[in-house]
Amino acid sequence: MRTHHRYHWLTIFLVALFSGCSWFTPPAKQIKLVTLFSDNMVLQRDKALPVWGKADPGGEVTVRIQQQSKKSTVSDSGTWQIQLDPMPAGGPYELQVIGAETITFRNVMIGEVWVCSGQSNMEMPVAGWGRVLDYQKEIATANYANVRLFQVKHTISKTPLDTVNGPGWSECSPQTVPEFSAVAYFFGRMLYNELQVPIGLVHTSWGGTVAEAWTSAAALQTMPYFVQKIAAMESTRAYSMAEYTAAMAAREEKIAIGDAGYADSRPLWNDPDLNTDGWQTMEVPTKWELAGYPGLDGIMWFRKDIIIPPAMQGSDLTLHLGPVNDIDITWFNGAQVGGISDANAHRIYPVEKSLVRPGKNSIVVRVQDIGNVGGLWGEPEQMFLAGRTGQKISLAGPWRCKVGFDTQTLGPQPVSPDNPNQPTVLFNGMLKPLMPYAIRGAIWYQGESNAGRANQYRTLFPLMITDWRTHWQQGDFPFLFVQLANFQKKQTRPEKDSWAELREAQLQTLALPNTGMAVTIDIGEVEDIHPKNKQEVGRRLALNALHLVYGKEIEYSGPIYTSMNVEGDKIRLHFKHVAGGLVARDSNELKGFTVCGADQKFVWAQARIDGETVVVSSPGIKDPVAVRYAWAFNPIANLYNKAGLPASPFRTDTWPGTTL
Numbered sequence: 001m002r003t004h005h006r007y008h009w010l011t012i013f014l015v016a017l018f019s020g021c022s023w024f025t026p027p028a029k030q031i032k033l034v035t036l037f038s039d040n041m042v043l044q045r046d047k048a049l050p051v052w053g054k055a056d057p058g059g060e061v062t063v064r065i066q067q068q069s070k071k072s073t074v075s076d077s078g079t080w081q082i083q084l085d086p087m088p089a090g091g092p093y094e095l096q097v098i099g100a101e102t103i104t105f106r107n108v109m110i111g112e113v114w115v116c117s118g119q120s121n122m123e124m125p126v127a128g129w130g131r132v133l134d135y136q137k138e139i140a141t142a143n144y145a146n147v148r149l150f151q152v153k154h155t156i157s158k159t160p161l162d163t164v165n166g167p168g169w170s171e172c173s174p175q176t177v178p179e180f181s182a183v184a185y186f187f188g189r190m191l192y193n194e195l196q197v198p199i200g201l202v203h204t205s206w207g208g209t210v211a212e213a214w215t216s217a218a219a220l221q222t223m224p225y226f227v228q229k230i231a232a233m234e235s236t237r238a239y240s241m242a243e244y245t246a247a248m249a250a251r252e253e254k255i256a257i258g259d260a261g262y263a264d265s266r267p268l269w270n271d272p273d274l275n276t277d278g279w280q281t282m283e284v285p286t287k288w289e290l291a292g293y294p295g296l297d298g299i300m301w302f303r304k305d306i307i308i309p310p311a312m313q314g315s316d317l318t319l320h321l322g323p324v325n326d327i328d329i330t331w332f333n334g335a336q337v338g339g340i341s342d343a344n345a346h347r348i349y350p351v352e353k354s355l356v357r358p359g360k361n362s363i364v365v366r367v368q369d370i371g372n373v374g375g376l377w378g379e380p381e382q383m384f385l386a387g388r389t390g391q392k393i394s395l396a397g398p399w400r401c402k403v404g405f406d407t408q409t410l411g412p413q414p415v416s417p418d419n420p421n422q423p424t425v426l427f428n429g430m431l432k433p434l435m436p437y438a439i440r441g442a443i444w445y446q447g448e449s450n451a452g453r454a455n456q457y458r459t460l461f462p463l464m465i466t467d468w469r470t471h472w473q474q475g476d477f478p479f480l481f482v483q484l485a486n487f488q489k490k491q492t493r494p495e496k497d498s499w500a501e502l503r504e505a506q507l508q509t510l511a512l513p514n515t516g517m518a519v520t521i522d523i524g525e526v527e528d529i530h531p532k533n534k535q536e537v538g539r540r541l542a543l544n545a546l547h548l549v550y551g552k553e554i555e556y557s558g559p560i561y562t563s564m565n566v567e568g569d570k571i572r573l574h575f576k577h578v579a580g581g582l583v584a585r586d587s588n589e590l591k592g593f594t595v596c597g598a599d600q601k602f603v604w605a606q607a608r609i610d611g612e613t614v615v616v617s618s619p620g621i622k623d624p625v626a627v628r629y630a631w632a633f634n635p636i637a638n639l640y641n642k643a644g645l646p647a648s649p650f651r652t653d654t655w656p657g658t659t660l
Contacts, residue, residue, distance in 0.1 A: 028059025028074050028099035036437050037095070038168030039106050042148045042200025044113045044438035045089045047474070052081035052436075054162075055099060062098040065108070089197040107171075109146060111198025112191060113439045114545075116184035117214065117431070118446035120207030121482070121537075124530050126185060127178035132534045139174050142185070147172040147192050149180050152204035155429035156420055158233060160216075164433035169200070181205065183445055183482070186538025187545075194546055202439070204430045206420050210449045211457065211464050213426040219467035220423050223459060230423050232412040239414055247414040254410060261301050261366060261404040269301045269402070270331040272362035276303060279400040285322055285383060287452075288375040288401075289660055299404035302365045302376065304395060312387040313356055319363065319385055321347035321395070322378025325452070327368040333361055343452075346382065363395070366404065371413070373452050373660060379495050421449070427467075435471050441478030441514075441549060442468065443541050447502050448484065448529065454501035454659040462509050480516040480544045481506065483648060485524030485531050491632035494594040494602035500631040501657045503649050507560075516544030519558050521630055521637060522646045540645070555579040558645035564627065564652045570617040571595065571624050571652070578612045579641035590614065592630045592637030597621045600655060602628060614639070626653035 033053035043049050051063050055074045062071045063082045074080045091109035096102055116122060124130035126138055149172055153165035170176045177185055181203045188199045206213075212220055220226040239247060256262070261269035268274075282291050288300060308317075319332060325343040329336060333356075338349030363385075367374055376383070380396035407413065420426055450457045465479045483506045484499055503521075510517055518540035523533045531537075543556040559575040559582060575582070584590045590607035595618050605616045605627065616627050630637035630649035639647040 025060040028055040031055045034163045040169035049084035064096045109198035113200040115442040122205040122445035142177040144172040146198040157429035160432040182534035190542035212423040215464040259404040270364045279402045287373045298407040303400040317351040319349045322382030329366045331364040445482040451498045451502040457505040485520040486634040488633045555643035559647035561650040573614045579643040585638045
């Protein structure tokens with residue numbers, strides 16, 4: 001019996017001693033990796049390299065590449081991760097993931113990996129719907145086997161996903177580049193030509209999207225504006241497209257029936273003789289969120305009575321309202337004269353002379369806001385009634401207003417299953433699954449869709465960058481972005497502008513560490529929000545990377561305003577990134593500067609270069625207070641440095657703007 005017990009306890013001891021040894025752990029079964037791991041992939045050089053995936057719990061996974069071989073046991077939840085040691089640039093190699101079966105990835109390179117994201121100007125392909133400058137030549141010469149492309153498919157998710165949709169990595173060639181991001185390709189091509197190491201480009205963008213869609217819920221919860229929106233998303237069930245279409249139709253019917261300005265589908269509040277004693281007054285133009293209605297989504301009616309002088313009677317007139325957010329129906333003396341559903345379109349409506357009365361005339365605008373902001377939101381100069389011979393009556397100032405319907409009474413709006421413009425959904429579906437793939441940095445081209453909330457973007461954009469860095473857990477990796485290009489007709493007068501304010505928010509984001517900005521105020525197009533010169537966009541981003549990330553001694557930025565001094569009736573402006581001197585491009589005079597006194601009314605200014613400064617003045621302003629430069633959708637502006645890079649738009653004041 002004693003011998004029996006001796007062997008029994010020896011067996012227990014040996015099992016306990018060796019149970020943790022690898023040869024007691026069976027090889028893992030059903031190994032799966034995210035699609036970022038495929039043939040032709042690029043792994044980031046000189047950084048620890050996470051390799052991860054799923055498998056049946058308890059098994060062992062081995063990852064091998066070159067002389068490295070590392071092991072890990074699959075967790076009880078079925079996940080595993082192995083961290084390979086940093087490797088220098090090189091390849092091609094094979095990466096093996098070994099369990100019960102062996103998965104082999106071939107033609108693997110070690111080099112520089114960049115994530116490329118944003119909205120349509122990042123998504124715009126070399127050919128396809130984009131067709132950049134000389135696209136046929138660009139495609140024919142795109143033979144860069146060591147530039148590798150990964151395309152993330154559009155994916156929306158209310159919760160973080162663990163894998164990303166994509167076809168895998170491919171070598172850059174005339175066959176693979178046409179539908180790939182043009183900005184990403186031109187950026188990567190320049191890096192490859194300069195660094196001569198493999199370049200990996202992970203493209204994950206979606207046209208027309210807002211920055212909050214690319215930001216995590218945890219980060220957005222720190223901004224009160226998004227707390228309620230995220231809560232509403234979480235409480236709203238998922239709709240199929242058929243359900244969504246039906247629900248929205250029912251909702252629109254309720255709005256139409258519920259609008260107090262209508263009865264039996266007939267407008268009541270357009271009556272020119274309507275008693276408006278119970279109506280409120282609002283200074284227009286403005287967004288109504290800035291005028292005492294911060295939570296209103298729905299319908300508001302605006303009315304203004306004007307006296308038309310005899311000189312403008314008896315002839316056709318033209319009504320100018322500027323942009324209206326989002327949908328308007330407009331009446332003149334009770335007759336409908338227009339209606340547009342584009343929030344950025346300037347309302348210019350003909351008024352037939354038969355509608356014009358002697359004395360008092362009534363203008364009524366029904367504005368429907370479908371989300372975010374609402375109102376007649378342009379500039380005062382854009383609102384007027386014009387006669388045929390040049391007479392004008394300004395319509396800016398006090399209007400009577402009354403809420404017709406508040407859609408909050410209907411509860412949360414149904415969310416389209418195809419709507420990417422919801423907080424968090426693109427972070428969850430198109431970014432989180434990429435993490436923690438080792439990267440060098442990110443490039444970003446976005447902002448057009450947030451221009452109506454430019455003031456908010458000052459907080460949101462740096463929050464998004466910090467959020468990416470927090471989740472990627474690779475420190476403050478380089479984040480390079482494009483400042484909005486010029487767009488629409490050229491500036492002809494000093495004005496306020498939402499795009500100028502958005503560019504300012506982007507400029508201020510350079511306060512974050514390890515960031516860089518490509519100014520594109522000179523390469524946009526009047527009639528196309530998608531400029532075709534993406535080669536220069538990619539080049540300017542690459543200049544940032546080559547200097548800030550790779551230590552090349554080159555100038556990478558145009559002039560950036562730093563400070564000002566008032567000198568009598570002049571203001572002297574100081575800049576960094578002068579790059580050997582300031583220049584007025586294609587002219588003997590500087591253009592694009594405005595100046596104002598204490599009344600905050602900006603006028604065109606005379607500006608001249610004095611060494612590394614610019615001196616600004618105007619004959620009509622003896623005590624200047626502030627200067628603005630290139631402050632418009634599409635400014636007239638020509639300040640550059642000798643490196644040929646344009647100055648960023650800026651202002652020296654901090655007065656409230658036009659946006660949330």
